Amino acid sequence: MSTLTERNEPAGPAGTTARPAEVADGYRAGRTLPLRVELARQLKRRRTYVMGAVLALLPFVLVVAFAIGGEPDRPGGRVNLMDTxxxxxxxxxxxxxFVSAGFLLVIPVALFCGDTVASEAGWSSLRYLLAAPVPRMRLLWSKLVVGLGLSLAAMVLLPVVALAVGTAAYGWGPLRIPTGGALDPGTAAQRLVIVVAYLFVSQLVTAALAFWLSTRTDAPLGAVGGAVGLTIVGNVLDAVTALGDWRHFLPAHWQFAWADAVQPSPEWSGMIQGAAVSVTYALVLFALAFRGFVRKDVVS
Structure with a gap:
């Protein structure tokens, strides 16, 4: 008995009836390319291990640097976060x-979200995935969710390893605030969770930009490099004080707003504005990625 069934399609132009599409029995579009399968594929890639190793090694490098460097100079007696x-x-x-938010954490986000679709095109496997058949929206959704999940994992990995290494090297204690005062360990841990959550939201712009570029090119390096490059341009523009209030529309302007969360009395206005700017840009770019890919002639 045949395993294919016929499904009637809507009428075509000029009232003609489209040819019935053959669909295999038991086929469900929502079951194609499950998240666990895509996650397993991405976890097996070498760049995932390399990126994880770089983030995990950073705290050890800083411990050695502080051990070699000794006490820092403090012009005017001022104390900053690095001094504590x-x-x-x-x-x-x-x-x-603090030292990684401006650039280092941008790289895994751009890598995991920018390499995902473009790499399939570069390997000439994208058309075979779509012929499986995996619906285009399903394919993009699976890759986006996994890319964002790996980006979040990278942002969680760094502070977790740093907290373990720092506790082993300097002891478990309150978080000293440069402006005065301290947060008890329990409160400090909660505030660090808020900081990581804000950093993830603020990096959604980079993720969306990389993902959009990934649907537009067959070169993974172009998508990842383009996202990182434009993020750097945003940082440069934010440094141009002549732009005045126009800088408030730049996601880079709010990238360190999380510092307000590690104060005795946290201030939320900066993080709310930064999150609003980031989410707005990200939604537009994600929409462009899905809209463009659905209409794209995939030949790779």
Whole structure:
């Protein structure tokens, strides 16, 4: 008995009836390319291991740097976050986030979201995935969810390793605030969770930009490099004070707003504005990615 069934399609132009499409018995579009399958594929890739190793090694590098460097110079007696890095494990974790938020954390986000579709096209396997058949929207959705999930995992990995390394090197204690005061360890841990969550939301712009570029090119390096490059351009523009209030529309302007969360009395306005800007840009870019890919003639 045949395993294919016929499904009537809507009428075509000029009232003609489209040819019935043959669909295999038991076929469900929503079951194609499950998230666990896509996640397993991405976890097996070498760049995932390399990126994880780089983030996990950073705290060890900083411990060695602080051990070699000794006490920092403090012009005018001013104390900043870097000066408190060795005060406790919580301070060390906060410093790791501070030194990596501007650039290092951009790379895994751009890599995991920008390499995902373009790499399939570069391997000439994208058309075979679609012929499986995996619906285009399903394919993009699976790859986007896994890309964002790996990006979040990378952002969680760094502070977790830093907290463990910092606690082993400097002890478990309150998070000292450069402006005065301290947060007890329990409160500090909660605030660090908020910081990581904000960093993830603020990086959605980079993720969306990389994902959109990934649907437009067959070169993974072009998608990843383009996203990183445009993020750097945003940082440069934010440094141009002549732009005045126009800088408030740049996601880079709010990338360190999370510092307001590690104060005795946290201030949320900056993080709310930064999150709103990031999510707005990200939604537009994600929409462009899905809209363009659905209409794209895939030949790779």
């Amino acid at each position: 890095a060795t005060a406790s494990g919580a301070n060390f974790a906060a410093v790791n986030l």
